[in-house]
Amino acid sequence: MERIRDDYLRELLRVYFIMGSPNCYQASEAVLEAAIQGGITLFQFREKGKGCLQGEEKLRLAQRLQTICKSYNIPFIVNDDIELALEIDADGVHIGQEDEPADAVRIKIGHKILGVSAHNLTEAEKAIAAGADYLGIGPIYPTTTKEDAKAAQGISFLKELRQTGIDIPLVGIGGITASNASPVIRAGADGVSVITAISHAEDPKAAARLLREAVLAGI
Structure with missing residues (x-):
């Protein structure tokens, strides 16, 4: 498996859904398929x-959701674990600044997709x-989903990264909805x-x- 191309990854990041069972009011499988x-x-x-x-329960849910993704040809990323x-041969992983160092993770996963959260220029350059x-940039807007989330920084950091000349694929995260997604794209993100x-x-x-429409409107 070769390293993923940036142009392909930018398309994958357009509408990036993150979810586990605690986030759902309905069955996780039904939410994902919808x-x-x-x-x-x-x-x-x-x-x-x-x-x-x-x-074992976490593993079984991961496998069920991965099966759904495979049936629709949607890449399956695992957060942190x-x-x-590696056990289920996921398409990639996403890690935060508090997780295992990105260079160590890269060695473990080979050419699988590696996403890293970054909150300032130093973290972004180190991750690259x-x-x-790709980099996950945020929180863009206030969010209550992640209890230890940092203060919202709006779209300014996205603009800063692009103005600095960083051209790695970027995805915005944090408090994003269909009503506020377009400015995130116009600021330099490839997706939300x-x-x-x-x-x-x-x-x-x-x-x-609606999210997809908002993203495409911002391109």
């Missing part, structure tokens, strides 16, 4: 938070040097990543479709 039908382009399994599954990602394929904008929606398919 979101795919609505137009998401990439999926990240993030089983964290109060009531999250552990061990490198061992799980360590082999990140969301959790509750889809997982808490009464109609996840419609929510995903």
Whole structure:
């Protein structure tokens, strides 16, 4: 497997859905399938938070969601859990600044997709040097999904990264909805990543479709 191309990855990042069982009001499998039908382009399994599954139950849910993604040809990314990602042969992993160092993760996963969260220029440059394929930038807007989230920084950091000459694929995260997604794209992001904008929606398919429309409008 060769290293993923930037142009292909930019397309994958357009509507990036992140979810685990604690985020859903409906069955996780139903939410994911509806979101795919609505137009998401990439999926990240993030089983964290109060009531999250552990061990064998987490593994089985990951496998069920991965099967759905495969049936629609949607790449399956695992948040933080490198061992799980390798066990199920996921398409990649996403790590934060508090997780294992990116260069160590790159060695473990080979040419799988590696996403890294970055909150300032130093973190971004370090992640790129360590082999990140894309950066998750945020939180763009205030969010309550992640309890330890940093202060929202708006779209200014996205603009700063692009003005500095950094051309790695970027995805914005944090408080993004269909109503505020377009400015994130115009500021320099290739796509948006969301959790509750889809997982808490009464109609996840419609929510995903509206997000996709907003992203495309910003390009």
